[in-house]
Amino acid sequence: MNQRSAVYLDLLGILLAIVAALVIGIFVIFLVSDEPVAALQALLIEPFTTLFSFGSILNRMIPLVFTGLAIVVVFQSGVFSMGAEGQLYIGALTGALVAVYLPEMSPWIHIPLVVLASLIGGALYGFLPGVLKAYFKADEIVSTLMFNFIATLFVSYLLNYVFKAPDSGGFARLPFVQESAKLGPIFDGFPTHAGFLLALLAALAVYLLLYKTKTGYELRTVGKNPLFAEYGGIKPKKVLILSIAISGALAGLGGTVEVIGLHGTLKDNFSAGLGFDGIIVSLLARNHPIAVLLSAFFYAYLQVGGQIMQANSDVPRDLAIIIQALLVIFVSSQAIFAYLKQRKLMSSRGGERVAK
Amino acid sequence: MADLLEMRNIHKVYPNGTKANQGVSFSVRQGEIHALVGENGAGKSTLMKILFGLESPTEGDIFYRGDKVVLKSPKDAIKYEIGMVHQHFMLVPSFTVAQNIVLGSEPTKGVLSDHQKAIAETQRLIQEFGLKVDPNAKVENISVGLKQRVEILKVLYRGARLIILDEPTAVLTPQETDELFQSLKKLVSQGYTIIFITHKLNEVMEISDRITVLRAGKTISTLITSETSKEEISRLMVGRDVLLRVEKQPAKPKETVLSLDEVSYVSETGKQVLNDISFQVRAGEIFGIAGVEGNGQTELIEVITGFRKNFKGRITFLSQDLAGKSIEEIRNIGIGHIPEDRQTRGACLTSSIKENLILDLYRDKSFRRGLFLNQKKINEHADKLIQEFDIRTQSRDTLAGALSGGNIQKIVVAREISKNPKLLIAAQPTRGVDIGSIEFIHKEIVKKRDEGAAVLLVSAELSEVMSLSDRIGVLYNGELAVILENSESLTEEEIGFYMLGVKKQEKRASAT
Ligand SMILES: Nc1ncnc2c1ncn2[C@@H]1O[C@H](COP(=O)(O)OP(=O)(O)O)[C@@H](O)[C@H]1O
Ligand SMILES: [Mg+2]
Numbered sequence: 001m002n003q004r005s006a007v008y009l010d011l012l013g014i015l016l017a018i019v020a021a022l023v024i025g026i027f028v029i030f031l032v033s034d035e036p037v038a039a040l041q042a043l044l045i046e047p048f049t050t051l052f053s054f055g056s057i058l059n060r061m062i063p064l065v066f067t068g069l070a071i072v073v074v075f076q077s078g079v080f081s082m083g084a085e086g087q088l089y090i091g092a093l094t095g096a097l098v099a100v101y102l103p104e105m106s107p108w109i110h111i112p113l114v115v116l117a118s119l120i121g122g123a124l125y126g127f128l129p130g131v132l133k134a135y136f137k138a139d140e141i142v143s144t145l146m147f148n149f150i151a152t153l154f155v156s157y158l159l160n161y162v163f164k165a166p167d168s169g170g171f172a173r174l175p176f177v178q179e180s181a182k183l184g185p186i187f188d189g190f191p192t193h194a195g196f197l198l199a200l201l202a203a204l205a206v207y208l209l210l211y212k213t214k215t216g217y218e219l220r221t222v223g224k225n226p227l228f229a230e231y232g233g234i235k236p237k238k239v240l241i242l243s244i245a246i247s248g249a250l251a252g253l254g255g256t257v258e259v260i261g262l263h264g265t266l267k268d269n270f271s272a273g274l275g276f277d278g279i280i281v282s283l284l285a286r287n288h289p290i291a292v293l294l295s296a297f298f299y300a301y302l303q304v305g306g307q308i309m310q311a312n313s314d315v316p317r318d319l320a321i322i323i324q325a326l327l328v329i330f331v332s333s334q335a336i337f338a339y340l341k342q343r344k345l346m347s348s349r350g351g352e353r354v355a356k
Numbered sequence: 357m358a359d360l361l362e363m364r365n366i367h368k369v370y371p372n373g374t375k376a377n378q379g380v381s382f383s384v385r386q387g388e389i390h391a392l393v394g395e396n397g398a399g400k401s402t403l404m405k406i407l408f409g410l411e412s413p414t415e416g417d418i419f420y421r422g423d424k425v426v427l428k429s430p431k432d433a434i435k436y437e438i439g440m441v442h443q444h445f446m447l448v449p450s451f452t453v454a455q456n457i458v459l460g461s462e463p464t465k466g467v468l469s470d471h472q473k474a475i476a477e478t479q480r481l482i483q484e485f486g487l488k489v490d491p492n493a494k495v496e497n498i499s500v501g502l503k504q505r506v507e508i509l510k511v512l513y514r515g516a517r518l519i520i521l522d523e524p525t526a527v528l529t530p531q532e533t534d535e536l537f538q539s540l541k542k543l544v545s546q547g548y549t550i551i552f553i554t555h556k557l558n559e560v561m562e563i564s565d566r567i568t569v570l571r572a573g574k575t576i577s578t579l580i581t582s583e584t585s586k587e588e589i590s591r592l593m594v595g596r597d598v599l600l601r602v603e604k605q606p607a608k609p610k611e612t613v614l615s616l617d618e619v620s621y622v623s624e625t626g627k628q629v630l631n632d633i634s635f636q637v638r639a640g641e642i643f644g645i646a647g648v649e650g651n652g653q654t655e656l657i658e659v660i661t662g663f664r665k666n667f668k669g670r671i672t673f674l675s676q677d678l679a680g681k682s683i684e685e686i687r688n689i690g691i692g693h694i695p696e697d698r699q700t701r702g703a704c705l706t707s708s709i710k711e712n713l714i715l716d717l718y719r720d721k722s723f724r725r726g727l728f729l730n731q732k733k734i735n736e737h738a739d740k741l742i743q744e745f746d747i748r749t750q751s752r753d754t755l756a757g758a759l760s761g762g763n764i765q766k767i768v769v770a771r772e773i774s775k776n777p778k779l780l781i782a783a784q785p786t787r788g789v790d791i792g793s794i795e796f797i798h799k800e801i802v803k804k805r806d807e808g809a810a811v812l813l814v815s816a817e818l819s820e821v822m823s824l825s826d827r828i829g830v831l832y833n834g835e836l837a838v839i840l841e842n843s844e845s846l847t848e849e850e851i852g853f854y855m856l857g858v859k860k861q862e863k864r865a866s867a868t
Contacts, residue, residue: 212728217711217718225704230663231695232715233684 010286017330018298025323029315039313043305043320046312053304055191059262060300061293063088063271065199066254067278068285068292069206070247075287076210077243078223083129083144084251085275086151087122091252093155094121096259096266097163099181100174110180114260115198115253122252123245125151130241140244148275159268172268183261195261199293202250206289209246219243251275280328299324358422360386360518360549361407361438366416368402368573376402377413378573384518389540389550391560391581394570395593395790396761400553401443403570404520407551408440409433439516441507443523449496454478456495457510481509485546487539500648501532508539518549525559529648530818530852537563555593555791557586558819569593594791604802607826609638613779613810614660619669621659629655630667631834637779642801642811644825644842648855649816652834654696657783657814661693662686673779687716692777694768696784696814698761702768705757709749710738712756712767716775745770746796762793769797773804780804783814798824818848818855830854837861 029043030036047053067084074081095118102110129147132138156172165175183194210216222229222239230236254274259266281299285291306320361384368377376399384390392400405411407418409427418425420436427433433440447456454475463473478491487505495503504524511519521540525533540550540563554560560567561581569576569592576592614637621630629652637643647653658664660671662683671678678686687693695701703712714734717723723730723737738752747766749759756764765786772780782801786794801824805811815821821828822842830837830851837854838861840846853859 208728212731214718214724214729217714217729221704221707221711221715224706225700227700228702228704228715230683231693231701233682233687233719235682235684 013334014284014286014331017327017334020330021323021326024326025319028322029319032319033313033315035313039309039315042309042312043315046308047301047304051189052191053308057297057300057304058192058196060303061296062193062195062199062261063254063258063274064277064281064296064299065203065292066257067251067275068281068296069202069278069289070251070254070275071278071282072206072285072287072289072292073210073219073247073250074243075282076223077219077239078226079130079133079240079243079247080141081126081129081144081244081247082141082279083126083147083244083275084247084254084278085271085273086144086148087125087248087251088255088271088275089151089155090125090255091118091122091248092255092259092266092270093158094118095252095256096174096177099177099256099260100265102178102181104178104180107180107182110178111183111260114181114256118252118256119249120252122255123249125252126244126246126248127241130244133244134237134240152269152271155266156268159266165265174266176265177260181260182264183257193261195257198253198257199296202253203289203293206250210289215242251278280324280331284327284331358385359383359419360421361436362419363403363407364417364419366403366406366418367414368399368406368411369414375573377406377416380416380570380573380575382568382575382578384549384551385566386549387544387547388565389544389552389563391564391567392551392553392570393555393557393560393567393589393593395555396788397572397790398570398593399573400570401522404440404522404551404553407433408438408520410440434514434516437515437517438520439511439514439518440520441504441511441522441524443526445503445507447495447503447506449494451495452491453489453493453495453498453502453506453509454491456506457481457491457513459510461514477513478509481512485509485512485539486542499532500527501529501535504528504532504536505539517547518551519543520551520553522553523555524552525554525556527649529855530848531856533559556819557589560589561586571595590791596792602798602802602823604824605806607641607805609641609826610808611639612636613639613674614812615670615672616660617670617672619656619659619667619671621655621664621667623655629834630659633669633834633836635829635836635839637810637812639778639808639810640805641826642805642813642824644821644828645812645814645831646818646821646828646851646855647816647831651831651855653783653814653816653831655834656831657693657696657781657812660812661691661781684719690776690778692772692775692780694765694772694780694782694785696787698765698768703756703764705755705764707756708753709742709747709756709759709767710734710752713738713741713771715771741770741774744774745800760790762789765789765797766793769800773800777804777809779810779812781812781814784816785813786815786817786820818851822846822848822851832857832860835860 026040029039033039047057067088070084070087095114098117099114102113125147129140129143132143133140159172159174163174165173186192186194186196210220218229218234218239221232221234222236226236255271258270263270277299281292281295284295302320302324306317309315309320310317363380363382366377366380369375380399380403382403394400402411406413407427409429409432412428418427425436448459451459457478458474463470463477475491482488487509489498489502489505495506508519524536528536544550552564564581566578566580567584567589568578569589571593617634619630619633620628623629633656635643645653655664659667660678662678662681673689673691676689699705714723714737717737718729723733735752742749742752745766747770748763756767769785785801786797789797801811813821813824825842827839828842828851829839832854
């Protein structure tokens with residue numbers, strides 16, 4: 001099997017998973033609803049019928065692209081970091097501080113500064129568990145999950161006790177960002193903000209990084225076979241730390257884009273799991289950066305559809321969540337299946353090796 | 357003579373679609389040693405697993421003394437007195453020899469197993485067949501050759517009269533192989549029947565009465581050993597003429613390229629795995645290291661190639677001290693390394709062929725264009741090597757893991773040889789590789805030598821060491837037991853004595 005036919009097979013599998021999840025979802029709607037047709041219409045079709053709802057899909061998609069890409073980078077490097085959520089908060093914090101507390105200036109300077117600050121913040125927050133793993137053998141799944149708690153609570157503390165905006169009316173948030181740090185709509189009258197363009201750029205950048213550069217070759221090689229990488233002179237520790245730092249930078253940027261694009265400020269608990277959604281988005285995309293655009297779109301579409309359905313019919317939006325959950329199960333079981341198949345292939349060949 | 361057993365038109369398709377047997381017919385006569393030969397992947401093990409009830413055939417019948425039988429499990433097989441010694445031993449290391457032999461069908465006294473009786477039974481078997489081994493020794497403490505005897509005794513204990521041995525000599529020294537053959541002959545003289553799987557033609561000629569050749573899942577021919585030759589068998593196995601001997605001119609060694617001076621290494625577990633090793637490898641010669649596996653070969657190579665630090669002594673490469681150099685640095689100063697395990701180290705099976713081929717080159721500036729890797733150059737490089745090294749594949753984008761073992765190994769060899777190393781380290785370069793690829797890889801190694809590279813060859817296959825090397829060092833128990841000039845008069849037995857630790861050269865005043 002060459003790479004291309006493997007990709008087609010994979011795609012087919014994912015499509016099947018999506019169809020299966022939707023079919024079950026539709027079945028459940030027919031079971032629970034008195035107006036199933038209206039509910040389905042609201043869930044599946046209405047997101048595309050108005051400019052506003054379509055724009056909302058794109059807006060929702062933006063942070064998912066960033067966190068999805070963050071996961072793509074670590075998963076492709078064989079690092080099982082769950083830390084996108086925490087990195088997103090820290091990146092949002094450092095970016096927001098620059099966006100709020102620097103004086104008004106040209107957006108062409110201000111926005112790049114904000115972006116840079118969030119990249120650094122997120123990267124450093126990824127760097128830490130990377131070092132812990134590389135030099136102290138701390139399991140990255142556990143440490144990044146812990147780091148998520150620390151980040152969320154730390155940002156929450158700052159927003160409640162240190163940087164709380166005086167005019168926030170009880171809400172825990174920063175003051176609003178400077179006008180010059182805001183990302184406006186892509187074009188007038190369309191609800192999607194310019195963060196969308198940054199997300200597209202980020203996907204392209206990650207694609208180029210992973211598949212077209214020396215660093216990408218190192219990351220992927222370590223991810224696929226660390227012993228082979230080591231034998232080739234690649235330093236697995238360096239790669240581990242680098243990949244999780246890049247991942248952190250992407251997640252951090254995703255957080256900041258929410259701040260300067262969607263909310264206009266840093267709010268307590270603004271993410272509610274975007275970092276974890278990124279894992280699903282990445283799995284759906286089979287850890288491919290360009291496919292992340294599609295899977296993030298699809299994921300956002302289901303969310304918006306769920307909301308519309310809740311508003312317009314007797315079916316709660318939890319149903320959309322059920323469909324998402326089913327998708328996760330199908331797609332990840334497929335991934336596990338593929339992994340097992342691959343292992344079997346390897347072990348039968350391993351047998352051949354000794355067989356002479 | 358009537359056939360004891362016949363397998364007729366056997367087909368086996370594995371769940372993943374591999375057609376391992378495609379209409380194999382095979383029969384054994386009572387009291388013969390029947391060699392089953394064929395290249396790797398020809399379907400020998402599959403056929404025997406079917407006979408032993410471990411796999412069920414997709415199609416085809418088995419006849420035992422003329423009656424059709426169905427073998428659903430090894431239990432059925434043992435009913436017909438069929439026993440099998442697998443390629444990989446299945447013994448419990450912490451149990452004694454006697455316990456292992458009776459394991460699963462222990463003699464009992466009441467509800468308790470009767471240990472005395474087990475030992476007595478074992479003794480009886482040992483006496484009867486001359487398979488000497490101490491029944492009270494723990495299996496973890498005995499040698500590979502003895503473990504194999506335990507496996508055979510185990511099969512005999514269960515009452516087998518037809519014994520299948522799947523590549524029994526792969527792990528043995530020449531002496532152990534001889535002893536095994538003595539025992540097999542004894543068994544046959546007592547009416548036992550043996551099926552002997554191997555790919556070593558010398559052994560086939562020496563031990564077997566008849567030979568069945570499998571190729572690509574089909575029976576090619578059944579021959580009477582005394583009426584055929586190695587050349588004929590190998591032609592039938594491969595499907596074309598093969599060169600069995602490596603053709604090479606005498607070496608013209610020049611300056612020393614690699615030098616080890618009193619190198620010792622203690623493993624993480626505190627074991628002295630390398631002890632005071634000194635030798636030199638010169639440009640234009642192949643220095644072969646022979647020895648039973650596990651006597652320090654792996655560590656020796658890993659110490660030289662930078663995988664293991666903290667060794668004692670000096671390792672110099674063209675007057676550079678290798679101590680403290682990283683793997684990357686060592687690869688960059690002109691050392692090529694074919695690692696002993698291509699599955700885990702030498703190749704990345706889930707990457708494409710071309711990505712496997714640029715393991716060093718991706719760092720090379722000439723393979724970059726600005727920030728990016730130069731895809732065009734990478735593709736050209738891959739195509740060139742695929743052609744030069746005869747890697748059989750549809751395209752450079754095929755995943756390495758989809759290729760046969762021989763072709764995967766050619767990727768590794770292509771990559772390491774094409775970097776034009778001044779020192780080529782080749783560890784088990786043809787393990788698990790088909791005869792055609794072996795021939796090719798051997799030629800490439802000799803070619804490299806003739807171009808002036810120094811070659812350090814490590815192989816568990818003594819015939820490989822002997823046919824390729826100009827000089828031979830034997831590793832035993834972490835020590836270099838001897839260094840010998842290779843010549844026509846050097847015999848496998850001579851080397852075997854050193855491999856077993858029976859002989860040892862006195863400390864050399866100066867190691868050449
Ligand atoms: N359990 C298995 N599942 C799938 N394929 C297998 C399995 N065992 C062996 N094969 C494949 O069947 C073919 C024949 O293998 P085998 O009988 O082990 O050959 P041999 O013993 O002659 O080297 C090979 O291509 C091998 O990869
Ligand atoms: Mg086999």
